[in-house]
Amino acid sequence: MSIEPGSPAGSSIVRWGVVGTAGIARHQVIPAMQQGHHTKVTAIASRDLKKARDAAAQLGIETAHGSYEDLLADPGVDAVYIPLPNHLHVPWSLKALDAGKHVLCEKPIGMDAADAARLAAAASKHPRLKVMEAFMYRFHSQWQRARELVQERAIGEVKAIHTWFSYFNDDPKNVRNKVDCGGGALMDIGCYGVSVARFIFEREPRQATAVSDRDPNFQTDRLTSAAMDFGGATATFTCATQLTRHQRVEIVGTSGRIEIELPFNPPADRRSRIWVYRGVDGERVDFDLCNQYTRQGDLFSAAILGSTGVPTPLADAVANMRAMDAVRQSAARGAAISISPKT
Secondary structure (H helix, E strand, O other), X not given: OOOOOOOOOOOOOEEEEEEOOOHHHHHHHHHHHOOOOOEEEEEEXXXXXXXXXXXXXXXXXXXXXXXXXXXXXXXXXXXXXXXXXXXXXXXXXXXXXXXXXXXEEEOOOOOOHHHHHHHHHHHHOOOOOOXXXXXXXXXXXXXXXXXXXXXXXXXXXXXXXXXXXXXXXXXXXXXXXXXXXXXXXXXXXXXXXXXXXXXXXXXXXXXXXXXXXXXXXXXXXXXXXXXXXXXXOEEEEEEEOEXXXXXXXXXXXXXXXXXXXOOOOOOOOOOEEEEEEEOOEEEEEEXXXXXXXXXXXXXXXXXXXXXXXXXXXXXXXXXXXXXXXXXXXXXXXXXXXEOOOXX
């Protein structure tokens, strides 16, 4: 997968609408997409019109809507970005498809694999429309290079991957701490640990074993650790919503390892870096300025403009949810759970 968008024929801009005023949209995605070659955010919606107008004024967006339905009916919007709470991802993606809009939806794509499969089935009935899960990290140059190094066997045969991702948030009003909204560590950030392993190994796990600690008040998992069997290789991850902020990924092969310092939130305003160790010697690999949200928007928009496939098909999103389901079931049952290759 190339990290540079193509040069599609005809119009070079996709007009985007944003369904909701979530912090990730206002602080990360919208500013990044406004810098893209093929992206322009032209509308934003909130159920509170004042919030939509305030966000539009802050971010230089032309149109503010007081309902999500009004945004989907806006003829000046070609595609929508959905940063709503997890339980609303599939319902509003379906409504967007019915309204004739392309959809870039935040991760995780749904509440479980069945939810994701329902969206994939609906999307297949709209072959002209593009739908993709927004795992933005995959578009950063540091991850593109890490995957190339693995494919080149620069660290030998990769046998183990470990991902750590944590932060501290005990706000009872925060949607990440509401179980009915799809909150909890696994859904919010553990999905990265699953995705990373599948992205690097380029195959699906066979089995998952996991343990979780649940907040006694929220009933969400505040700490989940899991091991996934990839057939002769393993991937482990720990995710937590009530531990100190930290993130790291290590990819370990038979003759070396790759360490990614800031795997999911690398700075867009300064160079990022990874470390490649062969034996005891480590080499620092630096990367030019890169905004993963800008690249994600540009590549998705290029697929729309060029009538090509999206970088990450919905089948990948369904498979990621399938593995997450196994992790969740293993933690609940206290036993290893096999992962079926089918939905």
